Amino acid sequence: MDYSINPDVEKFHLPDEEDYRQEYEKLIKLIHKQKEQDREIVVAMGLGFVGAVMAGAPLAVVDCFGILDDNKIERYFELGCEVKGLGPGPIDRIKDKARKRKPDS
Numbered sequence: 001m002d003y004s005i006n007p008d009v010e011k012f013h014l015p016d017e018e019d020y021r022q023e024y025e026k027l028i029k030l031i032h033k034q035k036e037q038d039r040e041i042v043v044a045m046g047l048g049f050v051g052a053v054m055a056g057a058p059l060a061v062v063d064c065f066g067i068l069d070d071n072k073i074e075r076y077f078e079l080g081c082e083v084k085g086l087g088p089g090p091i092d093r094i095k096d097k098a099r100k101r102k103p104d105s
Helices: 017-036 049-053 072-077 091-101
Strands: 004-005 011-013 060-063 083-084
Touching: 017 072, 060 072, 072 083, 083 091
Parallel strands: 060 083
Antiparallel strands: 004 011
16 A cells, blocks of 8 residues: 555555655755754654644753753743753753743743
């Protein structure tokens, strides 16, 4: 089967190798364009139905390797993201500082 069928019995083409290659090339171009504008690149894993719905919600940033400095963590909080780190750390202090600086909407 090279297609998916929804509850209304509509058929949708399943991506093949060429579709993935084209999407990858578009993604690389988009990333380069955004990096030229000095923007952060964020990867959302598992963007299925639930992921697509959650994409409109505030993002959660997980610093698994402790690579984010205080300024980056503070900036994510200012943007409305939630930041989690592994182990003890200053995240709560940074969150409080960012909330105090953020103007009321």
